[in-house]
Amino acid sequence: MNMNPMTEEHFSISGQHMKLSQFKYKLPEERIALEVADGVIYAAIGTDVYKITDEPHAIEEYLCDKSILCYDGKAMLHALDKMGIDGTRVKFLDLMLYAYVINPGSGHGGVESLASMFLGKSVESGCVAVGLYDELERILRERVVKDGLEFILDEVELPLLKLLYKIERRGFRINCAGILEFGEALGRLADDLTASIYMRA
DSSP states (O other), X not given: OOOSOBOGGGGTOTTOEEOGGGGGGTOSSSEEEEEEETTEEEEEETTEEEEEOOOHHHHHHHHTTSEEEESOHHHHHHXXXXXXXXOXXXXXXXXXXXXXXXXXXXXXXXXXXXXXXXXXXXXXXXXXXXXXXXXXXXXXXXXXHHTTOHHIIIIXXXXXXXXXXXXXXXXXXXXXXXXXXXXXXXXXXXXXXXXXXXXXX
């Protein structure tokens, strides 16, 4: 097994720029593997990786009827939002959630961890690794199906992704009066328990 770290040179990204409209001639499916790094969007066709040069409105329009294959969909949504792109109309296939469903706790080691665990490949930390996403998704999907976890992944975890992003972005309301009242009730309970302890001592 070759465990020499894969670097960006393995994914042929240097100098390759592409408009997303060109992908329709190269992609057989209505999904696209994307990664955002340092404010740059990278897309993959197999292991060939391209820097996307479209304007934000063109990217948003292109993505609206696609599925995005990514790692950490919430982070992707926040990154797209900072670039002026609304990704909330897009379906996400989040490799981190695939790994979480298969083995809770295994999805947070980054793509590097998943590549090592499921592909036997070592990826240099911080490397743009979107060129591995298709292969990873295929293997992780097979494992999800084998373990009978499709419903949890497809009907629970993946749909929750955008909801949790919206909560993170917009926040949520809290009942301040209710929290204060609950705090006072806990304080009274603590006083009663303290008095009871002293009486028994």
